[in-house]
Amino acid sequence: MAKNNKPDNYYRISLQWIIVVLLAYMTIRMFADTDYIADFEAYCPFGGAMALGSFFVNNSLSCSMSEVQIFLGVALLIGIVLFSKLFCSYICPLGTFTEWLGGLGRKWKMHFTLSGMPDRGLRVFKYGLLFITFYYTAGSSELFCKEFDPYYAVFTGFGNDVVFWFALSALALLIIGSFFITQFWCKYLCPLGALFNIFTNAIMVAGVLALFIVLRLLDVEIGWQWPLAVIVSAGFIMETVRMKGWIFPSLKITRNEATCTSCLKCDKACSMAINISERPVVEHIDCHLCGDCIYACPEKGVLTINRRETRWLPAGATVALVAGGLLLASNIELPTINLKWGEQAKIEQAAVFTQSGLKNVKCYGSSMSFANQMKRVAGVLGVETFARSHTVKVFYDPEKLNDEVIKKSIFSPTRTMLKQPDPALKTVAVAEMGINKYFDSYDAFYLTQLLRQTDGVIGFTTQFGEPVHAKIYYVPAELDPQAIAKIIENPQLTYKSRGKEYTVNLTFEVVDLREQAETISLKEAVSALFRPFAQSFNKFKSYPREQLAVYELPMPQATNPSLRRQMMFMVSHLSTNDNILRFETAYTDRPVARIWFLKDSLQENHLLEALRSDTLTVHYKGGKTGKVKNLFRFERAGKIIATAEK
Ligand code: SF4
Ligand code: SF4
Incomplete structure (x- = not known):
């Protein structure tokens, strides 16, 4: 019998190392070049798949998501049907890391594989995480996975979008779990793994979505949450009961029983702990076609892919899918938001005004601000924005408006x-x-x-x-x-x-x-x-003038328009003191700030302390508070002036 003369899976190792080197390069460059902003989510297909879901549900892309992530997500989902879970074995940096950790655990003889009920039962967590992630992403158009994703947390240094305790717990589970238990993260916690496994049952997904569309066409009131819940639950049940996909993926490891010597080397090589040596065809849900078993088998031609010697195919398909996703992304631009309001009949007759070059339309948030600005114009029926090319389309009633008026409403004097x-x-x-x-x-x-x-x-x-x-x-x-x-x-x-x-x-x-x-x-x-600023709070209007005093002090930064948002932070900060009632700016012979307060309840030095505080306490919607740096410098003290009329 001929021997297998290619013992190392170089195709896979090369792709994994390319990803590791790329991430290392981005990290080092981020520290070396302060102008460089590393986008570690740029090529994440899970974010892309979630953003695509949000796009179908809300007609809007999740903030910070681009066509690259979306088309990579789509390409890899198609890849599951056509090939296998290639992202997991050839690209995913977490998969690579957990495999290395598992190898260490095995070396130190501290590694074991779960089987039976614990193995099947624990799989529910990744489906739960998938449901929650999709639900909140579609609901808010913000990528919820950023809050707990250990990969994102580590590479962004637990940045702004990360919820520290979620991400730290996920990271701890990933490290400890993967060291002791075979592919703990991938099998039990990874929501992308759940999504991929669901797509090995693509026929079920298509059936549920078709039923949903039919019900909606029949005017049955049913929210998108229902098909989501059905697909996720069915995915979990099908995985735990069958432990294999339904028809898909199309490529599978096949074993020639006649020439197999039962040496068990393939079983030992499998990072997913699949007992390959007992199966003629590896249909196991955990197989991600890494090909390690083929390389581990000492006998030539015993382990193949769909009974063909095409061990290069999974890596080749991975490269082709990524290239295809990137190519589509560079040629197709999806709308960041597509919002319509007003009567359907009018929308169908709407005229469209298109403008490019609006650099301030650069993400979901700025697109929503643009939509809100347009909603205030009577006769505008909807907007579509394309953040990548800074382009907007405004749909309007031609009986009420024309292009000139739309242009004027877009412009900010x-x-x-x-x-x-x-x-x-x-x-x-x-x-x-x-x-x-x-x-x-x-x-x-x-x-x-x-x-x-x-x-x-x-x-x-x-x-x-x-x-x-x-x-x-x-x-x-x-x-x-x-x-x-x-x-x-x-x-x-x-x-x-x-x-x-x-x-x-x-x-x-x-x-x-x-x-x-x-x-x-x-x-x-x-x-x-000069644009004065004025904001009242703490029931300013309810106090008679005699109870109030106005403290005026120089504020050179009052002329700076880019600090107006900061003034709202100052207002929020001052409002924490019930005795302060209003903050305003004015120009006498110089720019000044005026603070209205209850004269018998507050002393000037306390007022100055609040104004000069290094940080401002800011109250956000939903009761959250935070601290921001105080950018205002009130270097010179002021004086009480006569109160103006309220
Ligand atoms: S069965 Fe083979 S191809 Fe599948 S995961 Fe295990 S080693 Fe990889
Ligand atoms: S490695 Fe697996 S498939 Fe190859 S001969 Fe040994 S038992 Fe058979």
Whole structure:
């Protein structure tokens, strides 16, 4: 009998090491290059599969999910039907890690395999996790798996999306479980493993979904949670009762009983502890076609795939599936959200306005903000956004609106004071111009940076128009309109933000520049540029004026528009003290903050302490609280001023 002369599964080892090296590279680069943002979820098919579910349920993609994850998820699910659970054996970094841990446990003779009822019963946990993950992801369009995924937690350093105790428990179970028990994570806890096993029963999945669609077409009120529950429960039952798929996967390990010498080397090599030597065909649900058994078998041609010597096929299919997923992802863009409101008849007759280049539409959250902005426009019937290409489609009633009105509603006018002007300044000059290639808040930000770096510019405003209408307020002794236009047309901008330097290419084009600038008084300039902020809380209106005092103090950052969100944090922070009732900003001969409070219940020094606190206590929806850094510097103390009328 011919001997097997290829003892090492190089196809598999190579792919596993490619993934390990890639992750190591991303991690090292993240520490070495502070500009590099490593996206460890970028190629996660489980996130993609969950996001796809959310897309079908909500017409929206989960935040941070891209077509790459989704098409990889789809490719690997198709791969299960056509081939086998290839992701688990050839790509999954957790699978690789747990196999190595299991090997260590075996070496130290501390490793054992569960069988019988414990083995079958524990499998329920991965189905439970799958149901919960899908349920919450589809419900919120946020990837729930990030909260507990040990892989994501480790590579992001237990980052923001991770719930520390969930992820730490999952990590502990993964490490301890896999060391002592054969593929503990993969068999009993991995929700992706549950999803893959469900797809070995793809006919059942298709049947349940077809029934669901028919019931919905018949106007039966049934939520998506029901088919989800049926598919997950049926998947669990079919796995534990049969321990094999139904028809699928198509590729299986086959054993030639006539030439097998029963040496049991294949059984020892199997990381899933399948007793291959007792089966003519390995249909076991845990087999992920890694091929290790083929390489371990000393006899040539005894173990094959579908009775053919095609040991290269699983690795080749894995590469082809990943390449196919990536190719589809680069050519197809799915809508981030697709929301319609209003009457169905009107939606069918809707006109569509499309605009690209909206850089502020960059994820699910910003897409929802855009949708909310459009909902406020009477006659708009829906929006579709494409975050990758920063494109939006607005569906509107052509009897009420036209493209011009939609463009105007998309545009956010700006009013920005860049520098505190010298109070002695008698007049301010205003240069008026049109700016082409100016679309959204990112452009407002870039223009802000350009002009902030220019001595003599006090501020600017923009208004909708094609081109966008801009007024630049400046000190006449220092600049003129032509010099300002030249600065705006600068092809490149370099700016610093939070200690980092960024460079962006710009394409602004100044047109219709007025030769002569208008001159106005400083007071007029300030009222055109300064945006006051005011927020009342703690039942401000219920108190008579006599009980109140107003403390005014210099606040140079009150002119900075990018800190307005921070002002809401300050409001949240101050509201924790029942004696503080209102926070506002104003411009006297300089920017100031005014804090209204109960004069007999609070002392000024306590008020200053609250304003100067290093961190702000922020109250979020749902009763959660958190701490954020206080970016405001109230260096100079203030004084009580006469209360204005409420
Ligand atoms: S039976 Fe063979 S191919 Fe399947 S998991 Fe075990 S070693 Fe891998
Ligand atoms: S390794 Fe397994 S299949 Fe190959 S000869 Fe030994 S028992 Fe038979």
